[in-house]
Amino acid sequence: MAKQHLYEVDLMRAFIMFFVVCVHITIVFMTTVPVQSPSYLGFGAILTSLHFTRESFMFITGIVLLLTYYGRPFRIMDFWKKRFMLIGIPYLVWTFAYILFKGLYYQPNHYWDPAALLSNTLHSVFTGSQYYLYFLFVSMQMYLLFPLLVKGLQRFRRYHVHIFIGSFVFQVLLMGIYKFYIADMPTTSMPAALLAFKQHAGQFILMYQFWFIGGGITACHYPAVRAWVVRHARWVTTVLILSVLGVWAHYLRDMMLLGRDESVAEMIFQPMMIPYSLIVTIATLVAGCAFAARRLQPNWQWFSRFVTLASNTSFGILLIQPILIVFVEALVGALNTMGISKWLNYSLWPVSILAVYFASMALSSWLGKVPVLSYVVGRKTQRQRFHGGLSSI
Template sequence: MAKRHLYEIDFMRALIMFAVVCVHVTTVYFTMAAYNTPLFFAFGAAITSLHFTRESFMLITGIVLFVTYYDRPFRLVDFWKKRFLLIGIPYLVWTVAYIVFKGLYYPLEHYWDPADMSKNFIRSMLTGNQYYLYFLFVTIQLYILFPLILVGLRKFKRYHLHIFIGSFVLQLLLMALCKFVIPGIPANGLPPVVEKIVEYREQFILTYQFWYVGGGIIACHYDQIKQYIERHAASVVLALLASVGILWIHFFADIFVLGESEPTAQMVVQPIMIPYSLVISIALLCVGVAWARRRSKPAWQPLTRFIKTASNASFGILLIQPILIVYVERVLQIVTTSGASKWLHYGLWPVSILFVYLAAMVLSHGLSRIPFVSYVVGRKSQLVKPVRQPTASM
């Protein structure tokens, strides 16, 4: 059976990665805004509404994996060999790269001590705590568990709806645990293993189980779900608008009614982000399907080429953007301390987002075209491309 390509997922991948860059660049501006000012809260609300990206990326990861393997022969060794090469090499290389970069950009006493460096490297590899490598660390856990999830969804096909609902409810409970219970538990009162899981809960796959299980179930019934979404596109748009409004009300109520701190109100791991992220993901899929139907038309070719490039480069963008953002932040600090107008400072906000996204895309695309080096951005490559044989003319 030929491998199926989901063009709408390309669209989602490109757009979600743009939202990721928006979150991280906007966070820089948020931290520089005066505390408790309208601008401070506006940036906080904007960042919160963009916090669907982690969940959406995990959802499409589950969809792609199960669309690829659910109805096809599955060979465990081949799967692990392919997947771990494309995730393990970037994880190792960028862990080292980030450690070196921090040592060069933020020089600290004893940072380069061999013993300290070794401990830092081992801790980073075991926790994924360097910048946004937690996503790769969680993905590695997914690849380990994927064969079991695949067997389970194949075996219990009749109960997919029950599993989906159960996984959704479990996810809500886990998020409630993360926001309302765990912060009040003294870490030293827990067993050592549980203490580590709690400490690194945002790098632990159970924290995101619904997005992989749910993505798998969506993939198992992909065509029916896609058709349903297309038929109810207007309802999807209304749900999207309502969800954003509800999230903003929830954000400001947490701060001004419940008295929560801004970081707590902005948390990614909180119950409201589950239905919100699911609605956003469905809306993105709906738009992606609409684009996929038009992508071959001549007038749409520039956008189609851009989306293809951005989608292929998205993994590399995730890995490259932290370093670019550090330098963007440095430029903004220079602009601020130079006494320049606030209009210039905040006028650079969209420019900063576009710079990081496009520069990271160009760098990722360039690296992906270099044999072997391409693996650092999760792309396979060949030294020599196979030559296509000309077809005989009639």
């Protein structure tokens, strides 16, 4: 399998990371409107339909990794050394940076007590619990298991369809168990292992197994998959629209008819989100293929440059945005305390999304050009001898 650059994946990264920012800013604005109000339900429905981002990003991670290593000589130790260096350094640096930021910004009681600080740091490092570092934590688990995935897909190539379907069904069943059994179980009666799983489900690779396996299988048959989505672009678009409407209806049903808690109604880990996230991921691939076919046209050059920048900085955007969102939250909260109109509050929602997205992109681009420091956003500079970069994530 010849190594190739997937321009469609560049657009997918840019698209998905933009909606990651949308998720986090929408959560901020949900706190500014009365609970159960039409505005609150509207924000909640939109938020639920945006909960495809982590799954889609992990799916394209599986695609890119398998396209890079499938069918080629594969040295496990070299792979681990390269990947863990590239992701481990940003993981540790940002874990410490977030801990420092929280201590300086929020100044919680006893935060700087040596014993409490050590406990917090160790817990953060071994659980990926600081802001959105769960993605890096899960990715490191994926890297650890990746040699088995490569070997398994090579050995059982005849059964890729069966593996894909089996992994999908297992993921749906797992989400059902989590939503309808584990999520509602009183923590006081939980075994210790199950309690730990509930508290850290988002940092556990099993909760994302389909997206890595599915992405890997897609990579093994990528030319055929790509041709299929291009042929069925209109059908995919129609299904996407119906799926978004279905997710909104499901959320409103849970909230208004069943009286479920908001955290349950818009839960990421629920059965319906598996087929929905897969449909959205396929739709982003359709958009990516359309972009790849047009990117060299003169009137697309400006957009092509933007996509390249957005893709290259996507990892840094993920890492930088939490601190910017904290300041947006403080500003929006202060303005609402002053009694701004609800329409001004609504207008600040898209403005905040764009501000955080482009500010994070600019900071990520700048950091990516600074020797050594560029490692914290998963990039390398010409002065660095270490080859690679997290653009493959």
